[in-house]
Amino acid sequence: MSGTDYIRVKDLLVNVYLSSGARWPPKEPTKPTLQPIFITLSIPYDIKNAADNDDLENSISYSALASAVRAALSPTSSAEFTPVFDSLECVGCRIYDLLLSESPYRSSLHQIQLKISQTKAPLHCRAVGIESSAARSADSWYVDRIRYLCEDIECHAIIGVNPAERLEKQLVRFNISIDHPGYLPGTGKFLDFRSLIRRLYENVGKTDFLTLEALASYTALESLKELRLFLRGDQAPSINIKAAKPYALVFASASEVEVCRTFSDYPSEFKTEGVKYQTSDTPSLSTAVIAFGSNLGDRFYNIELALRLLEVPGYSVQNAHAVVDILDTSFLYESAPMYVTDQPTFINGACIIQTNLPPLELLGLLKKIEATVGRVPSIRNGPRAVDLDIILYSDLVIDTRPQDQRQTGENLEGRLVIPHPRMCEREFVLRPLKDMIPDDIHPINGKSIATLLDEVLSSFPIPNFPMQKVVPFPRYPLSSDSKVPLTNIPPVPSNLTYWAFPCSYASPSSKTRLMAVLNSTPDSFSDGSVHNTLSTALDYARHATQSGADILDVGGYSTRPGAVSVSVKDEISRVSPVISAIRKVEDNELLRDALISVDTFRWEVARSAIDSGANCINDVYSFTGPLCYPYPSDDAGEQAIARQYITELKKLTREFAVPVVLMHSRGEAGANKDYSDYSYAGSSKAVVEGVRIELGLKVDDIVKGKGGVRRWLVIIDPGIGFSKTVEGNLELLRDSSSVTDDVYIGSESNRRRNPLAGFPSLIGASRKSFLGTILAGGNGRTTQPNERGWATAATVACAVQQGACAVRVHDIAEMADVLRVANSLWRPL
Structure with missing residues (x-):
């Protein structure tokens, strides 16, 4: 049949x-x-x-x-x-x-x-x-x-x-x-x-x-x-x-x-079908996500030391070819302890690494780093100098627990479970992950990181201590007893202080801070030759700190149109002695321990300033130098110079672990004011869109990739008064919070998430010429820069309302009063 x-x-x-x-x-x-x-x-x-x-x-x-x-x-x-x-x-x-x-x-x-x-x-x-x-x-x-x-x-x-x-x-x-x-x-x-x-x-x-x-x-x-x-x-x-x-x-x-x-x-998507242990001397590279936290001792020191040790794995694993490179970092967050609540608050974050270590070897490396930094085993979820966890490893799903113990998030000691079984319930893990990979999909439940965070936030009541982003400022100059754990990593600075600010600008839980301008130059547009001697600079710094300044911004190179070029040597001679003198003041602890940023775009000046005691770099050209516009430049020579600036300043920032203020600019401050390329965003949004895209491209190059600056060390400045019309400056001021909104940007053919999403912002509109133009309009009056204090006050109040992390001003006592009232109105603690 x-x-x-x-x-x-x-x-x-x-x-x-x-x-x-x-x-x-x-x-x-x-x-x-x-x-x-x-x-x-x-x-x-x-x-x-x-x-x-x-x-x-x-x-x-x-x-x-x-x-x-x-x-x-x-x-x-x-x-x-x-x-x-x-x-x-x-x-x-x-x-x-x-x-x-x-x-x-x-x-x-x-x-x-x-x-x-x-x-x-x-x-x-x-x-x-x-x-x-x-x-x-x-x-x-x-x-x-x-x-x-x-x-x-x-x-x-x-x-x-x-x-x-x-x-x-x-x-x-x-x-x-x-x-x-x-x-x-x-x-x-x-x-x-x-x-x-x-x-x-x-x-x-x-x-x-x-x-x-x-x-x-x-x-x-x-x-x-x-x-x-x-x-x-x-x-x-x-x-x-x-x-x-x-x-x-x-x-x-x-x-x-x-x-x-x-x-x-799909060979590029499915390189590994399971946990395969490499035996060759040059195994392939995989990406992994590491979460970290600290709540004992100097928390920022512990985290920075752990990450530096992570990138030199050869000291603790028996693998001469071991490679671990940090490719991206999250913001840092301060959070209340979870599970065991009777302990200090945590600093939490995460990083993406590229490594040739298989998962179990990577776990072993993390445990050795914890021991080196100082973690002492205690109760589960208890205090620790540093805690390092593998959250994701490529798209692998691994559980080394016995079969009958795999139904819960318990029984993890000495075992490897990937994805981490409790990541989906932890805001302090999901927030850092969203900073880097918001659209990545959890390999088990199929939900994006952003969706998982939304679910956590919607399922729990508002906590008494909500998570806050933090920017740490290290203490410089280094003390003579600073320890170097390994000869092949630079010394890690201790923490001087940190700024905390809300995860959303709409949250009224943090004040706007005051940055005082100290120009030690003879030709600044607003206060040239006023503070360019050591005694006058110290007098100003003393007055500023007593009046409420949170940080001093010391500059020795004027960026006003037509200013005379200054050599590196001359700029150092203007800046470093002032910073050094502040650090050596004996009769004023408030001044001696004040935060100091150096206003420079040159890595040689920045290095000298930090060695003298600066805690921060303020760069109007965002690590690309004064010549590079547009970025990247079509001119090979200009682009090569820009790459040198980025390389040197990234290396410097990584070495000293200092915050950096990265400002949007387009070369000379008075030129390049056309933003018509971004008209698709709307007539009142073109400048905001231009800042997002142009500064965002630089920030991505600075933060992401091997040798990148830690994300939590970056503060962005939209560049009020630099290559913007009067109306463009007003557009930025009245809507500056949207510069860092978590939205999609770009034209239809190139839509992508805003690379500036979540960054803290600094607004510097003090005494700018566009304020003079507004004051002179109609039946107004002509003003000199030092006559624009009331106009500056309006911009400061606007910046506070928009959730700025800091404002940069010249008139300290007066603007401190404005800040006190504006913070009380819009950012009450």
Whole structure:
């Protein structure tokens, strides 16, 4: 007889309890959802004898099969939630057990093909299901094939080449089938349909592809990323995606593209199928996310020392080729202790590293660094000099705990669990991660870091001590007893003080600080030759600190248009003696310990100033020098000079761990005021958009990549009065908080997150010429810079209202009064 005969029970309706839920997850874990499923059984069976004799005794009763399946799966009573199935795979396993191991027909059954459909599928999908086949072997059985089905997943996205299609999202419908090598009963690894569908719904909705082909390939990639979460390393599924646009064609139901993909089609995304220990001398590099915290001793010193030790791994691991490079850092946060609350507040942050160390070796390195810095084992979640945790390692999922201990976030001591099992409940982990990778997807639950943080913030009441960002200022000059833990890392400075400010500018929990301008130059636009002797500079510094200045900004090079160029040697001679004299004052501790920034764009001057006692660098050209506009420059020579400035100033900032103020500028202050390239942002937003993009590009180059400046050390300055018209300056002032908003920027073809999101800002509008222009308008009056104090006061009040971290001013006592009132109005403590 040719072909194969089948006995089939088609679309058998059974009500079952599924703990995975239906459209929605169960309201309570102990109350699974009762819902209908449809089962189709196909049994290969030679029916020749039954056909020849027209006698059911020579066949298998499909009625008996249907009754047996319904009895095995249906609830035993309305009062009890039994039996309960974790997944459709578990339903299938129960059917295979019933028919291949328990049924009176089992001796006649050698194979069963099964299809199970869940029509009350998770949101955005019409139905999900599995198709599988199992074969009997002796007294047991095994699944030799399984296919997962998602029918009619509906998403909305920008898709298409027609102009109208670029304006509004349209419906896209996906049908997905996944061929799996085989399911092993008892492993507890199931495909989470809900997580897969949610991942596709959220991520497809953010896309704006031109072609359906590109969207289909992207959807296959996202699906494969989800599949890795429940597969063993030796399993290689294939996925078939049908992507359809129902509204594309007038005389057809849809346009459609079908693709079939495996891991091998995306080699850059799936380099590792599990934890593989490298044996070669030059293993490949992987990225990992490390979270860190400290709440004992000098917390900022501990963290900086730990990170410096992290980048010289050879001292503590037996691997001459060990590589660890920090590629990005978060902001630093001060947070109340969690779990064990009777202990000091923490400083928390995170970094992204690139390393050739496999996960377990990396864990060993972190433990040795903790010991070197001074962590003493104590109670869990208790105080520590520094705590270092691997949060993510590429997209791997690792758990070295025994199988029966993997259901909770407990039992972690001496074990490696990646992703960190408690990251999703910890604001002090998720906030730093959002600073660096807000759109990255958690490899298990399929949610973005930004989404996870939103869920944490919405699920807990406002704490008594909300997290705050902090900027630490180190103490310089170094004391004679400063210790150098290793000869190949520079000494780590102790902390002098730190500024705390809210995570959102709208939060009124932090005051705006006062930066006092001390120009030791003969030609500054507003106060040249006033403080350019040592005695007058000290008198001003003493007056400023007594009047309420939080930091002194010492400059020796005027950036006003037409100012005479000054040599490096002359600039140092103007700046360093003033700073050194302040640090040596004996009769005024307030002045001696005052914060000092050096207003310079030259690394040689900055180094000399820090050696003399400066704690901060204020650079009007943002590490690119005075010539580089636009950045990057089309002129090879100018770009080479800019790269030298960036390289040297990054190296200097990393060495001394000092904060830096990076200002937006476009070369000469009075030139380059055209922002029409950013008119797409709106007539009142073009300058703000220009600052975001132009300064953001520089900040990214400074913060990200090997050798980058710590993110928590950067304060941005939108550059009031530098290459802006009067109206452009006013636009920036009245909306300066939006410069650092977490929004998307750029034109349609290059949309991206604002690289300046979350940075603290400094506003420097004091005595600027645009204020003189405003004062002279109409029936106004002509003013000299030192006559613009009242005008400056208005800008200071505006800066406070906009949430500025600091304002830079000349008239200290007067502006201190303005700050006190403005802080009381908008930023009461």
